[in-house]
Amino acid sequence: MPDHVYKQIELTGSSKTSIEDAIQTAINKAAKTIHNMRWFVVTEQRGYIDNNAIAYYQVTLKIGFTLDE
Amino acid sequence: MPDHVYKQIELTGSSKTSIEDAIQTAINKAAKTIHNMRWFVVTEQRGYIDNNAIAYYQVTLKIGFTLDE
Amino acid sequence: MPDHVYKQIELTGSSKTSIEDAIQTAINKAAKTIHNMRWFVVTEQRGYIDNNAIAYYQVTLKIGFTLDE
Amino acid sequence: MPDHVYKQIELTGSSKTSIEDAIQTAINKAAKTIHNMRWFVVTEQRGYIDNNAIAYYQVTLKIGFTLDE
Amino acid sequence: MPDHVYKQIELTGSSKTSIEDAIQTAINKAAKTIHNMRWFVVTEQRGYIDNNAIAYYQVTLKIGFTLDE
Amino acid sequence: MPDHVYKQIELTGSSKTSIEDAIQTAINKAAKTIHNMRWFVVTEQRGYIDNNAIAYYQVTLKIGFTLDE
Amino acid sequence: MPDHVYKQIELTGSSKTSIEDAIQTAINKAAKTIHNMRWFVVTEQRGYIDNNAIAYYQVTLKIGFTLDE
Amino acid sequence: MPDHVYKQIELTGSSKTSIEDAIQTAINKAAKTIHNMRWFVVTEQRGYIDNNAIAYYQVTLKIGFTLDE
Amino acid sequence: MPDHVYKQIELTGSSKTSIEDAIQTAINKAAKTIHNMRWFVVTEQRGYIDNNAIAYYQVTLKIGFTLDE
Amino acid sequence: MPDHVYKQIELTGSSKTSIEDAIQTAINKAAKTIHNMRWFVVTEQRGYIDNNAIAYYQVTLKIGFTLDE
Amino acid sequence: MPDHVYKQIELTGSSKTSIEDAIQTAINKAAKTIHNMRWFVVTEQRGYIDNNAIAYYQVTLKIGFTLDE
């Protein structure tokens, strides 16, 4: 661990079902191009309202991953 | 969208089951007097503890709605 | 209530299933030594990622309890 | 309490005598149109200076009240 | 001034031309129902991008107005 | 002073009379178990409203005390 | 007012009696060299504890004054 | 919209003429490598001073764009 | 540059026309007594409203200048 | 790790030599009563000045440790 | 300088020896893929504790670099 350098990127994932699922949605998309994701921290929780109901959640998170050879 | 003006109000909703349900509870109450709600952003997540268990969640959110004719 | 003095402590609970469960995990541990817990406020929501999936949530919360005789 | 939805409004009250009195002044004014006020939280403490003395305090607070039938 | 109580509301105005114009747009809309507006403070400056150009600015502001007879 | 290590705890004291008295109430309670308290810093000022009047103030403060032999 | 330019300085005043008095103490000291003070905003409220009692309050404030001919 | 994942990047654009132009300058540069930019939020407004005049503005913004196939 | 020490002062400038002009107004006033101003950062954007229109902008900025011989 | 609950405490350590040493000083003191310390995060860096030189650094940090059997 | 656009990335570097060395470690890693790095700003200072000693520092920083041809 002391030799690792982490990079953080900031993504916003969406979900119609839950805050947790919106986080996983963002991680799924990031996984297509990033390896070695280690942790996330939530920076904002929003959502859209349609016809007086939560249409979907929008969760912004920073994802940390290792920059290693 | 560029012609819209949004007003934001701040509400706190409660729920015994989940954070998501507490958000919907606040929206349900607001729907009795406000139309055209579009989005929300969570500003605080609290809860009450009774007998060492989460009695209910209290989620504060800002709700944005259009001020249109 | 006006006679109460509250102390706040800051804990981090973990859970493989949900943010709500991570909060309850922290309260369960605190209950072994603290009585009269009344409320909590979430101060950080993090998590660990393993193999592109959320391995577990880590939720930090302040817990308030009464300092009474 | 778990069934309540709270709305928060933000007011600024003034007083020539004290910070506490400026808070009460804002509550007095709000009481003319709002029922069921439950709590407040101070968000800013300012004041005006005249002739090198505090002319009056200006305290901004959010007031929470229940939206119930 | 020491006798005034101010209420603050939070609005978001839009404009295709400038940040200043988005502020005025929000004030124009508020003026249809609110009298005695005295000041504003900008709390967020956003915008939408379309085809690599700023489509419109979205400026959120708190507007203070007097609650007087 | 350069040899001291301070610990900070966070308490909330209440008072029906003033913000200052709520601070002293928290210190009084802490004094039953803590020695060598040196300073405090206010982190939140709240209060409860009953029948349109301030029922009591709730002031949260961090208290620093020395951890010395 | 639209022609004025204000400068803000940050001072910390002390008092054994109250938060309000600590503010006035800072203004008194500033008045020896600064003219045209117009407003203040409180940025921190601390205090020192001696023998389990509030020895004195320390209130930090920004003071705005006009830079005019 | 609920299927989108957004990535945010943080850029600083400069302009000799206005804050709005500095924002557009950052978007212009980003457009050379990024598609589907949707929104921005201003996070800092700075500037350089030369010979007592504003030499140029430096506006930092987060730009959100869709990560879609 | 590594030998420079900068001092920052905080000013509020006003303008009837634009945010940018309010910044320049503050710099103009500071230029009467300060040399070697290098940069500014905006810390607050306010304004006064008169008859439902922006009467003037009030922009607070920190100005950095070199303390050199 | 998913089974751990962490508690955070806030300490201030001092040192005449460096910021790093002030952190270690706080950890040394905590080690007399706390086991299983895992991480820290710096929350404030202050210092005292005597005769125009840094007399000692004061670094405040939160220390996280596991609450395990 | 007025023609430059800067991009900021956020990295976390580690070091067993000092905060300064952790910053340099992050820059070293970034240098393998990024040119024209100009400045950094520290956003978080953490560390891991092993056997009551600082095992290594973890410093998070934003690094700004020019996006130029």
Place this chain on the structure above:
Amino acid sequence: MPDHVYKQIELTGSSKTSIEDAIQTAINKAAKTIHNMRWFVVTEQRGYIDNNAIAYYQVTLKIGFTLDE
């Protein structure tokens, strides 16, 4: 101490060697015109990068000094 009024000024010092040295550099410069400096608090830690190495640190600090006769 209860009779003292402190003024705070904000300076940025630089150093090629360490964060601690950049703090001392700012204090050295301030000492040419200010007496009775008592404490500082770090508000920002930046630095410049040249050829992939830290060229110099830039540490911004508030310095408090007594305003006494």
